[in-house]
Amino acid sequence: MDVSFLSIGVLGTVAIWFYSAFLSLIIAVSLYHGSLSWHPAVFYASRFFIQLGRGIPTSIFVISAGIISMPLLPASDLPKILPGTLPTFQMVGLAIIVALAFGSAGHLAEILLAGHRSIGRERLAQMQLMGLRWVDRVNLVFRESAGQIMPAITARLVHHLHNIAFAALFPIVELFGVVQSGINRSFEVVLWIGVGVGIYILLSVTITAAGSALQYRFASLRRQPLGGIVS
Amino acid sequence: MLELLLFGLPSDALGGLALTILLFVVSAVVALLLGYVYAAAIVQYPLFGIVLLFISSVIRGIPLLLLVFIASYLPNVSTVLCGMLGLILYSLSHVTEIQRGFLSKHPESLRRQTRAMGIDWFQD
Numbered sequence: 645m646d647v648s649f650l651s652i653g654v655l656g657t658v659a660i661w662f663y664s665a666f667l668s669l670i671i672a673v674s675l676y677h678g679s680l681s682w683h684p685a686v687f688y689a690s691r692f693f694i695q696l697g698r699g700i701p702t703s704i705f706v707i708s709a710g711i712i713s714m715p716l717l718p719a720s721d722l723p724k725i726l727p728g729t730l731p732t733f734q735m736v737g738l739a740i741i742v743a744l745a746f747g748s749a750g751h752l753a754e755i756l757l758a759g760h761r762s763i764g765r766e767r768l769a770q771m772q773l774m775g776l777r778w779v780d781r782v783n784l785v786f787r788e789s790a791g792q793i794m795p796a797i798t799a800r801l802v803h804h805l806h807n808i809a810f811a812a813l814f815p816i817v818e819l820f821g822v823v824q825s826g827i828n829r830s831f832e833v834v835l836w837i838g839v840g841v842g843i844y845i846l847l848s849v850t851i852t853a854a855g856s857a858l859q860y861r862f863a864s865l866r867r868q869p870l871g872g873i874v875s
Numbered sequence: 876m877l878e879l880l881l882f883g884l885p886s887d888a889l890g891g892l893a894l895t896i897l898l899f900v901v902s903a904v905v906a907l908l909l910g911y912v913y914a915a916a917i918v919q920y921p922l923f924g925i926v927l928l929f930i931s932s933v934i935r936g937i938p939l940l941l942l943v944f945i946a947s948y949l950p951n952v953s954t955v956l957c958g959m960l961g962l963i964l965y966s967l968s969h970v971t972e973i974q975r976g977f978l979s980k981h982p983e984s985l986r987r988q989t990r991a992m993g994i995d996w997f998q999d
Contacts, residue, residue, distance in 0.1 A: 820944075823944075840941060841937050841941065847936075848936035
């Protein structure tokens, strides 16, 4: 088994997951905030994008992003952020990262909204009356509802990791594509599938463990007085 | 053209929409039924449940695409059946945890009470 070939695939998957999950969380917080807006245009636009992201399969987003970005090749000035992927396909990789992020953002925004609702109208009104800034309010809402929303966010981020396999439809180096290529090159089906499954499980367990640790951390912070949470 | 793509030709392979609906319905129904049996087994036999929990946790960690890919290597199995098997396994691994949570919140004694009150299985 070609270990260096496999390790580049794992690095590629981790890199795509990290960038797309980070972007997805940023979009999700924006959509969450937009869904709470009193401005009809902002509210309906946010709801529309949440429903769009949740209603369309991620595979369709990835295929569309890949096909749309293909004619934009080559983008030699772009930073090479995806290990193993050819410089000429970095733009396709970036488009797929955005597509993956958008595919998960709607689900994450709904989880954040569920956490927001779990706090209750009276306590939310208290936060507004205290004159907290928007950032502090989001921070406080997140910490107050961490116990309820962290397991769901973690499960979604594991699902997000699994969605990265769709990037193998294009010449983007990631784990699923590497397993497929490894089998085609060596015909060692059981070995490559076994290693692929093992690595996916390991990555999933790592995300779940990190989620549980964050949940514990936020739950312990929740017990601190308000001055300790809000600057 | 669009009708053929969506529904397919009579006596030929199913179109995309018809196949999607078929895969969804079959995998959802089978996963829900098997999930109930699995959850009941875990609640009833906790020691045996540890093994089942481990298996479902392992399957939950594998991407759906990889499960379908593994199923495609099974000998003498059609492509549609491979997809169906992958979907059933994936759905089962997620549904079982929800059903297990439901059953553990509603223990046997509570279910007996509801039967005694004249509430049938479906209403329960």
